[in-house]
Amino acid sequence: MSPRSAAVNEELRRRSRERLLQATVELVDERGYEATTLADIADRAGAARGLVSYYFPGKRQLLQSAVHRLMHRELAAGLEREPCTTDGRERLARAIDAILGLARDRPRLMRTHMAGMLTAEGFIQCPEQQRLAFLLRDTVARYGSADPDTDYRMLRALLMGAVVAILLPGAPMPAEQLRAELFQRYGLAWGLGVPPSAEPPAEGF
Template sequence: MSPRRASVNEEMRRRSRERLLQATIDLVSERGYDEITLGDIAERAGAARGLVSYYFPSKRHLLQSAVHRLMNMEVAGALEAAPPDACGPDLLARLIDCILALATDRPTLFRSHMASILAPDTAGFVQCPEQQRLARLMEDTLARSGVQDPEKDYPMLRALLMGAVVGLLLPGAEMPLPRIRTELFRWYGLDWELGVLSATVPPPA
């Protein structure tokens, strides 16, 4: 039997990695970060336990990679669903709305994600391939919306969105989604009617 081509092996590795990332999303959403192990993730993904450590140096790294992949996929889908003649500000509004909706729909996942970044005993923010793809997508959206220096402005957009997620999910002190959306849209000069949440989220009084 002839050995598999390198491209076949690469595709198999890609699929195995993506199964692990998706299993992490599913299990953390269902049970919470502290209630699952790397063995649980491997079992859900149908992979060997050792494969998890091969791709990811830690459980925290795996979680951040999984959430960044989810955000990248959802934002890309939201932008692709925009009308062909959608203006740049509408695309930026769609990006913001997508992140707000994900945090609202998956609070356990996003609380775990933020905790993995902010906990003092961790290495903080993981700049994995999934995060870098999301960064490029966000920079491109900023450029299309008219921002003069998207690479420089991207860290601010990232910080604003992280702050918005914390505001939405801070236990016992959650801020309402309309208020947070209003402040984000005001920062970038976006009309309330843009994006994808305007029809379901009433503007604040």
């Protein structure tokens, strides 16, 4: 049997990494961060335990990459859903709704992710984060930003703050109110994106 080509080996490595990232999202969502071990992740992914350490220096880094992958995929799906559009305001509305939707639908996972970025490791650069950054930067550019690099960072900060506010234990803010604040900031009509209700919340909600 002839040895596998470099391209085949690269594809196998990519698939193994993808399985580990998917398994991490599933298990942390189901069990929580502390109850999920690297061995559990490897078992769920059908991979050798040593493969986890080959790709990631630790569980915290693995989780960040896994959640950034999920965010990237959700954002891409939201931006490209039917009917497809190139309208910058509609795409920004979809982006906001995609990220806020993750806070609503995956509270345990997103709370763990946000808490992890406040640890000593901080914000970790990885291929998944770079894909997410590209989509957000492209979104503000299509919206009409004259300085997409700066405005992308502002949008990222505002979205992170909104997610934290939604998930804050004991004092969560309503997602609809946060959506309304973001839409007002960017001059977006409430009916753009995927509105959670026919009308925005009343002032002072």
